[in-house]
Every structure is written in structure tokens, then in C-alpha cells.
Amino acid sequence: MSRIPSLALEHDVQIDQLRKVFKVGFWGRRVTAVDGVSFEVQRGEVFGFLGPNGAGKTTTIKMLMGLIYPSGGTATLFGRQIGDPVAKAKVGFLPESPYFYDYLTGREFLRFYGHLFGFFGTALDKRIDELLELVGMTPARDLQLRKFSKGMLQRVGIAQALINDPELVILDEPMSGLDPIGRKEVRDLILRLKETGKTVMFSSHILHDAELLCDRVAMIMKGKLVACGHVSELIAGDTTHEVEMVIDRLLPEALERIRPLTNKVVLQGERVMVVLSSQQSVDQAIDVVRSAKAKLVALTPHKASLEDLFIRKATGAQQSVEARV
Amino acid sequence: MKVFSIAFNTFRENLRDKLLYNLLIFALLMIGSSLILMRLTLGEFHRLILDIGLGSINFFGVLIAIFVGIGLVSKEIEKKTIYTIMSKPVARYQFLLGKYLGLSLTLLINTAIMAVGLLVVLYFQDVPVHAVLFKALGMIVLEFMVITAVALLFSTFSSATLSAIFTLAIYVIGHLTTDLRAFGQKMEGVGRAVLEGMYYILPNLDRFNLKGNVTHQLDVPAGDLLMIAAYGMAYAAFLLMLASVIFQQRDFR
Ligand SMILES: Nc1ncnc2c1ncn2[C@@H]1O[C@H](COP(=O)(O)OP(=O)(O)OP(=O)(O)O)[C@@H](O)[C@H]1O
Numbered sequence: 001m002s003r004i005p006s007l008a009l010e011h012d013v014q015i016d017q018l019r020k021v022f023k024v025g026f027w028g029r030r031v032t033a034v035d036g037v038s039f040e041v042q043r044g045e046v047f048g049f050l051g052p053n054g055a056g057k058t059t060t061i062k063m064l065m066g067l068i069y070p071s072g073g074t075a076t077l078f079g080r081q082i083g084d085p086v087a088k089a090k091v092g093f094l095p096e097s098p099y100f101y102d103y104l105t106g107r108e109f110l111r112f113y114g115h116l117f118g119f120f121g122t123a124l125d126k127r128i129d130e131l132l133e134l135v136g137m138t139p140a141r142d143l144q145l146r147k148f149s150k151g152m153l154q155r156v157g158i159a160q161a162l163i164n165d166p167e168l169v170i171l172d173e174p175m176s177g178l179d180p181i182g183r184k185e186v187r188d189l190i191l192r193l194k195e196t197g198k199t200v201m202f203s204s205h206i207l208h209d210a211e212l213l214c215d216r217v218a219m220i221m222k223g224k225l226v227a228c229g230h231v232s233e234l235i236a237g238d239t240t241h242e243v244e245m246v247i248d249r250l251l252p253e254a255l256e257r258i259r260p261l262t263n264k265v266v267l268q269g270e271r272v273m274v275v276l277s278s279q280q281s282v283d284q285a286i287d288v289v290r291s292a293k294a295k296l297v298a299l300t301p302h303k304a305s306l307e308d309l310f311i312r313k314a315t316g317a318q319q320s321v322e323a324r325v
Numbered sequence: 326m327k328v329f330s331i332a333f334n335t336f337r338e339n340l341r342d343k344l345l346y347n348l349l350i351f352a353l354l355m356i357g358s359s360l361i362l363m364r365l366t367l368g369e370f371h372r373l374i375l376d377i378g379l380g381s382i383n384f385f386g387v388l389i390a391i392f393v394g395i396g397l398v399s400k401e402i403e404k405k406t407i408y409t410i411m412s413k414p415v416a417r418y419q420f421l422l423g424k425y426l427g428l429s430l431t432l433l434i435n436t437a438i439m440a441v442g443l444l445v446v447l448y449f450q451d452v453p454v455h456a457v458l459f460k461a462l463g464m465i466v467l468e469f470m471v472i473t474a475v476a477l478l479f480s481t482f483s484s485a486t487l488s489a490i491f492t493l494a495i496y497v498i499g500h501l502t503t504d505l506r507a508f509g510q511k512m513e514g515v516g517r518a519v520l521e522g523m524y525y526i527l528p529n530l531d532r533f534n535l536k537g538n539v540t541h542q543l544d545v546p547a548g549d550l551l552m553i554a555a556y557g558m559a560y561a562a563f564l565l566m567l568a569s570v571i572f573q574q575r576d577f578r
């Protein structure tokens with residue numbers, strides 16, 4: 001595949017056939033954690049990097065940050081080789097379940113990291129106060145990090161990722177360890193970053209979050225890329241047009257007339273829930289409900305989601321592995 | 326600048342470590358206790374007090390250099406603090422150098438505090454203080470810096486426990502290199518070559534030991550001092566370079 005150079009400049013992250021093989025244990029057994037993954041993250045978008053546990057998300061991100069070296073393939077940030085300090089100066093990074101210097105207070109910690117970017121003095125202090133406010137950690141600014149809860153650490157972790165006002169923010173599971181309010185706050189923060197023109201790449205296995213936030217997503221399973229593209233397109237290719245119907249006071253004989261039209265029937269006392277997969281069967285079912293004088297409680301089109309795609313890909317990947325064995 | 330920020334943070338980490346205070350208090354007690362010992366052995370007491378004082382300063386400093394030194398890097402990897410720090414625009418060698426300088430600063434200040442303790446004891450016991458004492462203290466700090474570099478080098482590729490064992494071994498053998506060579510010269514062939522090789526490769530730590538000069542009030546000429554200092558710094562610099570090369574290659578996993 002050839003790429004037009006001028007277009008490539010628009011990509012903040014570019015990954016090409018990236019591979020990582022770990023040697024584990026005494027005998028150096030080989031584990032392929034990332035297996036020929038290619039994708040790019042475009043300037044200004046929110047990019048979701050999705051996959052089940054152990055898929056290789058963290059490994060890929062660690063290669064991007066220069067923490068581990070690829071076994072094959074290449075990756076660039078802003079068109080520069082990974083590890084280049086010029087590129088690193090424009091990136092913010094939050095590692096998975098972050099650990100920080102626990103003998104530092106929140107403020108000392110952020111000040112130290114500010115120094116590493118060459119920021120000093122009152123400008124830095126002002127930035128630190130803003131960031132602590134942004135992540136809701138102002139009350140804990142003089143508390144040592146060892147006394148922080150998991151969610152509080154996650155929050156200062158996000159603050160440190162933003163200390164240099166980065167153009168690209170890479171977050172490894174930013175929502176993990178946070179309560180529902182914290183998750184919502186992080187979602188809002190990501191959208192706010194996008195509004196100010198930042199590029200955000202985050203990994204997650206919470207598909208709902210990704211669906212709400214992402215312009216595009218990549219899905220990785222067992223080290224291989226299984227899907228990549230705009231959320232709407234990925235879902236559109238996956239629609240099932242199922243409709244869910246909830247009915248009260250449906251007599252057994254009426255139910256028997258509906259049953260052949262449905263994929264699934266769930267009985268809950270007086271209430272019946274059926275799933276229909278075509279417009280025609282929906283029409284017929286409604287006729288039955290009317291003639292039987294039952295009560296139609298709800299009729300909801302079942303919206304295709306990333307979750308359907310995810311589960312389908314996951315079972316697909318599972319089967320292909322079984323086929324190989 | 327980044328190196329100094331990391332060094333300062335390492336120093337601050339050491340300051341907030343309780344172990345260090347315990348060691349320091351212990352060392353000061355040890356120096357103080359030479360007062361009691363002194364009463365028992367009247368004739369030689371000047372010599373004894375200097376001997377015990379410098380010995381304690383050396384011993385506790387080496388303990389800190391080894392046991393804090395081996396954790397400088399491995400603790401950061403273990404605790405995953407290295408993930409964020411290396412994602413900042415900091416080169417790996419800058420990180421290593423910063424950690425090294427931070428601990429060196431800790432050791433310097435630690436030695437200064439213990440030296441003040443020793444001087445107080447000397448003052449109250451009317452023991453005359455000569456310039457050579459300060460030269461000896463300087464060389465002790467230099468030895469710490471070499472040992473810290475050894476510990477740092479090992480910790481870039483082996484576990485904390487192994488690093489401690491290796492560094493301790495180097496410390497002990499480093500004080501025996503002259504003997505090793507003399508021993509080797511009585512041997513033939515391979516044995517001789519190995520011992521000769523060890524003499525040249527391992528740090529000759531006994532060169533930093535000026536305790537004999539202090540107790541016997543023998544001054545050390547500036548030229549000699551300069552040679553020892555140059556040797557120590559060159560040796561530490563070489564170790565740090567080696568450590569950087571190894572550290573540059575490794576995965577943080
Ligand atoms: N340091 C390591 N040594 C050996 N194998 C590793 C190492 N790190 C990861 N792996 C393996 O690589 C694979 C991918 O792991 P990775 O941490 O990248 O997954 P992930 O997608 O981030 O999962 P999660 O959602 O659970 O965080 C796993 O099979 C894991 O066992």
C-alpha cells in the first residue's frame with residue numbers, strides 16, 4: 001500500500017505492521033502479543049483502541065511510548081520515530097493503572113513532571129492549579145500520593161498527562177478505577193480536549209464509552225487487528241434490524257400464533273417479550289396483539305452497537321483459533 | 326536541567342526514606358560510642374577514635390550506596406513509575422545520570438553530617454585535626470560514588486537481590502585487588518592471567534582508603550590526591566556509560 005506523503009503528515013500516530021513477541025519463562029517460550037497491527041490516528045480525532053483483556057492494547061501503546069521495542073514493523077508519532085524527544089514533548093500519556101512517586105504530594109508530583117518539559121516558575125504553578133481543578137483534585141493537592149485512592153491516582157494521572165498541554169493524548173484505560181461520576185467526567189474531558197483541537201487516543205474494553213466518544217475505533221483481538229474505521233460505518237455493516245416487542249395480558253393461544261414469527265420469546269409473569277427480525281413479522285405480530293385484545297407496552301428497534309460487532313468478532317477469532325488447532 | 330530535576334527528586338525520595346535516618350542515627354551512635362571505648366585504651370586513643378570514626382562513616386555510607394543504589398532503577402521499573410517518566414522528553418541516559426547524581430548528593434550530605442559528628446567528638450577529646458582528615462573524607466565520598474555506579478550498573482540488568490550480592494562482592498574484592506595480584510604473581514598460566522585481569526578490571530578501592538594516613542598524620546601530596554580522584558571519576562564514568570548502553574536496550578515490562 002502506498003501513501004501520499006502530504007496526507008501522511010495529517011496523522012499524529014502511524015503504526016505499520018507492528019509486532020511484539022515476548023519471551024516468557026525460563027525456556028523463553030514465545031508469546032506474540034501484537035501481531036502485524038497497522039492503523040493511524042488522524043489529527044484532531046478521538047480514536048478508540050478496543051479489545052478484550054490480553055488483546056495487546058497496552059503492549060501496542062507501550063511500543064508507541066518507547067517503553068518496549070517492537071519485534072517488527074514501525075511506528076511514528078507526528079511523523080517522527082518513536083522515542084524522539086521532539087515528538088514526546090507534544091504527547092501526554094497515562095499508563096494503565098498508574099503508579100507514581102508515592103512520597104510526593106499531588107502538587108510536587110506535577111511540578112516535577114513539569115520540570116521535565118522545561119517548565120518552571122509561576123507559569124508552571126498556575127498550570128498545576130488549573131489541572132488539579134480540572135480533574136477535581138484541588139482538595140488533595142498537598143496530600144502524599146501514597147494516601148490516594150485508586151480513582152484519585154487515576155485523576156492525577158490524567159493531570160500529569162496534560163501538564164505540557166499536549167497535541168496528542170494517549171490514555172490506556174482512562175476510565176478504569178473510576179466511579180460513574182468520574183467516568184462521566186473523563187468522557188467530558190476527552191470531548192473538551194477534542195474541542196480544543198487535540199488528538200485523543202484511548203484504549204478501553206468498555207464499548208459504551210467508545211461509542212459515545214470516538215470518531216473512529218480500531219478493534220484488536222489476540223494481537224491482530226479485526227476492525228478499524230468510523231464507528232457508524234462499522235455498526236452499519238453489522239445491522240440486524242431486530243425489533244423488540246413487549247406485550248401484557250397476552251393469552252397463551254395468541255402467543256402460540258406469534259411464536260413462529262419470532263427469534264426469541266421471554267416470559268415474565270403477565271408480560272411477554274419477543275424479538276422480531278423483519279418488518280413483515282412485526283406487522284403480523286401487531287395484528288395478533290390487537291385481535292387478542294392484549295396490551296402493547298413497548299416496541300423498540302434493537303440498535304446495532306459496537307458490542308454486537310465486538311462479540312461477533314470475538315467469537316469469530318475464537319473459532320479461527322480453534323480451526324487452526 | 327532535566328538531569329538535575331531527576332537528581333533533585335531522587336534526593337528528595339532519599340530524604341523521605343526512614344531507612345536512611347535509622348542508618349544515620351546508628352552511625353552517629355557508633356562514632357559517639359568511641360568515646361566510651363577510648364577510656365579503656367588510654368595510650369592510643371587518638372588513633373582509635375579516628376579509626377572508628379572514619380570506619381563508621383565508610384561502613385554506613387557503603388551500606389547506603391549499595392542498598393539504595395540497587396533500588397534506584399529497579400524500584401522505578403517495579404513500581405512502574407518509569408512508564409510516565411520515560412514518556413516525557415527525557416533520554417534514558419539522562420534518567421540514569423539523574424538517579425545517580427541524586428544518590429551521590431544524598432551520600433555527600435550524609436557524609437558531611439557524620440563528619441560533623443566526628444569533628445565534635447574530636448574537639449571535645451582534644452584530638453588535633455589535620456588537613457589530611459578532610460582529604461580522607463573526600464576520598465571516602467569518591468569511593469561511594471564508584472560503588473553507587475557499580476550498584477546502578479548491576480541493577481540495569483539484574484534483580485535487586487542479585488545486584489546487592491554482586492555489588493557487595495565487588496566491594497569486598499575491590500579492597501583486595503592488590504593482594505590478588507600479589508597472589509597471582511606466585512601462580513602460573515591461567516590463574517595468573519585471571520588474577521592479573523581482575524586487578525586491572527575491578528576497581529582498586531583500597532586506593533581511596535586514606536585512614537592510615539589520618540591515624541599516622543601523614544599528609545597526602547596534592548598530585549597523588551588528584552590522581553586518585555581522576556581514577557575514581559573515570560572509573561565511575563565508565564560504569565555509567567556501560568549502564569546507559571545496557572539500559573538503552575531494555576524493555577520496561
Ligand atoms: N511483560 C510481558 N511478558 C510476557 N507477556 C506479556 C507481557 N506483557 C503482556 N504480555 C502478553 O501479551 C498479551 C497482551 O497483553 P496486553 O497487556 O497488551 O493486553 P491488553 O489488551 O492491554 O489487555 P487488558 O485489557 O487486560 O489491559 C497478553 O497475552 C499478555 O500475556
Ligand SMILES: [Mg+2]
Pocket residue numbers: 057058059096172
Ligand atoms: Mg491493558
